[in-house]
Amino acid sequence: MREFVRRIRHITYTSVFGLRVLFKWILFGTLTGLVVGAAATAFFYCLRFATDFHTAHPAVIFGLPLGGVLIVALYHFMKNDLGTNVILASIHKDEKIPGRMAPMIFIATFLTHFFGASAGREGAALQLGGSISAQLGKLLRVNPEDRHIVIMCGMSAGFSAIFGTPMASAIFAMEVISVGIMHYSALVPCVFASLIASIFSKSLGVISESFYVSIIPEFNVEHFIKMIFLSIFFGVLSAAFCLMLRGFGKFFTTYFKNSFIRVIVSSAIIIGLTLIVRSTDYMGAGIGIIERAFSEGARPEAFLLKMIFTSLALSSGFKGGEIVPSFFIGATFGSVVGPLIGLPMSLSAACGMLGVFCGATNCPITALLIGFELFGFQGMPYYLVAVSVSYMMSGYHGLYKEQKIVYSKYQTRFINRNPK
Amino acid sequence: MREFVRRIRHITYTSVFGLRVLFKWILFGTLTGLVVGAAATAFFYCLRFATDFHTAHPAVIFGLPLGGVLIVALYHFMKNDLGTNVILASIHKDEKIPGRMAPMIFIATFLTHFFGASAGREGAALQLGGSISAQLGKLLRVNPEDRHIVIMCGMSAGFSAIFGTPMASAIFAMEVISVGIMHYSALVPCVFASLIASIFSKSLGVISESFYVSIIPEFNVEHFIKMIFLSIFFGVLSAAFCLMLRGFGKFFTTYFKNSFIRVIVSSAIIIGLTLIVRSTDYMGAGIGIIERAFSEGARPEAFLLKMIFTSLALSSGFKGGEIVPSFFIGATFGSVVGPLIGLPMSLSAACGMLGVFCGATNCPITALLIGFELFGFQGMPYYLVAVSVSYMMSGYHGLYKEQKIVYSKYQTRFINRNPK
Secondary structure: OHHHHHHHHHHHHHHHHHHHHHHHHHHHHHHHHHHHHHHHHHHHHHHHHHHHHHHHOHHHHHHHHHHHHHHHHHHHHOOOOOOHHHHHHHHHOOOOOOOOHHHHHHHHHHHHHHOOOOOOOHHHHHHHHHHHHHHHHHHOOOOHHHHHHHHHHHHHHHHHHHHOOHHHHHHHHHHHOEEOEOOHHHHHHHHHHHHHHHHHHHHOOOOOOOOOOOOOOOOOHHHHHHHHHHHHHHHHHHHHHHHHHHHHHHHHHHHOOOHHHHHHHHHHHHHHHHHHHOOOOOOOOOHHHHHHHHHOOOOOOHHHHHHHHHHHHHOOOOOOOOHHHHHHHHHHHHHHHHHHOOOOHHHHHHHHHHHHHHHHHOOHHHHHHHHHHHHOOOOHHHHHHHHHHHHHHOOOOOOOOOOEEEEOOOOOOEEEEOOO | OHHHHHHHHHHHHHHHHHHHHHHHHHHHHHHHHHHHHHHHHHHHHHHHHHHHHHHHOHHHHHHHHHHHHHHHHHHHHOOOOOOHHHHHHHHHOOOOOOOOHHHHHHHHHHHHHHOOOOOOOHHHHHHHHHHHHHHHHHHOOOOHHHHHHHHHHHHHHHHHHHHOOHHHHHHHHHHHOEEOEOOHHHHHHHHHHHHHHHHHHHHOOOOOOOOOOOOOOOOOHHHHHHHHHHHHHHHHHHHHHHHHHHHHHHHHHHHOOOHHHHHHHHHHHHHHHHHHHOOOOOOOOOHHHHHHHHHOOOOOOHHHHHHHHHHHHHOOOOOOOOHHHHHHHHHHHHHHHHHHOOOOHHHHHHHHHHHHHHHHHOOHHHHHHHHHHHHOOOOHHHHHHHHHHHHHHOOOOOOOOOOEEEEOOOOOOEEEEOOO
16 A cells, blocks of 8 residues: 555656656747747748749859858858757767857858859758757756757757758757667657747748659569669768768868868859759759659759769858758659669659668658658658668768767667768 | 779778678568568467457456466466566677577467457567567577677567558667667668568458548647647556556565466456456457547546556466557547547547557657558647657656666666666
């Protein structure tokens, strides 16, 4: 009987404690969702203007050196920072996130897109969100021990507001920091921030992308094997993209010590290449090209050119993100190679997006969830194959060098290393 | 240029190494999927026979003491073991999984269901799968360092074949062992074992459950708040279920040292209770009652009685699993309480299933994925709320005392403790 009373008392205590923590995080998550959602919505509309402008006036690309110099000057005079890596490092190493990060990444990404350099925007949304929520946490005097959760909360909200995938965004913040560790203590704040930000930005007219996977064939042994084969390439492609980004970065810093000269040289190369390929497909994020890969297909060289254009831009000072470019690379590659081996084009493009994203970020769960949110649930077995195979094939490569790969990809061993 | 060659060589090396590991695990996963899938299919049909039998002849419940004695004798003479906990311990502590585990859990679960004691079957499927794949690994001389992956692979296949949720099953094996750590090195083997086992068992006529969520209201602030409110109870309920299981276990071992007497006493109580409640609803797994909770609703006391019946059975020697009972508890509770606060019945039942499962196993990702596989993707925001709130509210309780909660539920702190 005394045991029974003890247990009842115990569960009451757990519940009351749980309720207090729950309400704290629901409130903070909701607030973050609103504030970051508002900032990310403004960001969305600015980028849409930038995209519309360079689509209507492709000649703006000749202004690229100017845009580059402005960005480098901004980062030079406001003291340098490392972008998304600072956010990840703030969780591992307790590095402070400066408040100026949010406006800087906002302006720099806008300039990058305005002048048509190839870059994404989700990386910027992560930085914007993480930086704003860190300030919000300071302002509200959140317990310093909860700092990490506060930052993850903002990352989720930023990603969710821009991309309209609340579930994947909530999990992404928890999964991307340390591969193999899930920061579930951030589950409630990330979920609430993410849902609120997504509802909020939608109510202000932000339209999330959706890609239409038209044919999903029956999941049998033949299609199974074909998808494994295709996914091997997704994994290798994501590793190649990461290596190219690092390689270009190393090249630029070795041969052009001055960051202004570096961005001017790279702008010149980008302009030259744009004139050679006679296409504006590789300007900006290229969401239109991704959509076309689902319906009409893509040019066979598109994935390679996108890798080159993006690596040139992001390794020389332009800002944005690597995620939409990895979607672009995966979708265009998939839609070209899939049909060659008898898989439907839109399904191959979808699997390519998820596979290359997973290989480059080392986030298989997020990749799966993005799949459901963007393409629906029906193609699930194919997405599962694409994601798991690509995860293994991409090895220890990754977009974010501050990410920690905590457990081996091949054995149940603790390794705690950074990606190459 | 030399740098370029170095990078090309590097990526070639990664790819070749990745390909070797990939093919090893695809082969092993496929083999495990087939072997475990076959065993689990046989298990499925035996349990179906047992369920049909006790449904047609409810008087079989009077044989419960005999069934209990047989099970206890089996485990007594074959040396005792701890069930699902041994599987989890085999990953943490390198404990060996004995080969006799598979036939023992098969027979014991069959007897439990045949005589109508309240228990699930997925826990048994995990043990069956893990034990078979461990033997398979030994037979094929898989590198001893890969032992853990081999066991997870079998767990996935067993769960998937019985329950028909390949994606959730693959992730469950990686997520359940250590809360906060995702054993992604097992991703490819688990995914392949899971997919193959599910295809195989389906081809042999195993029909997976599916529950029909009829009305999914628009996700607005009102429904959002109501679902938070409901999910708080799911979390508390799952903690209460875990505490009751432990409490009854402690009671029995304290007052009845002899395990034969223990199972006879508990059988007598179960028979008495069955006569008092005048219902066969709490015999066996009770999938029918779960289904009814979605369409017609449930009796208000059903969830509590199921907790009592299951705790009596599983804490005194009967075998099976705790997962279907937690689905039962969540679904019946949800379908009763949800409509009281204006949420649709089937949606509340679905969220109850996921919420109580998540709180009791501490596996939020698996809970979400089970939701998509059983109910479809449309109710996603509700499932996300139910799962995340219940995860936080259930505190450090859990069904499996060998599970490790590696990171705090409330802060980003390493705690590495066992659940209460």
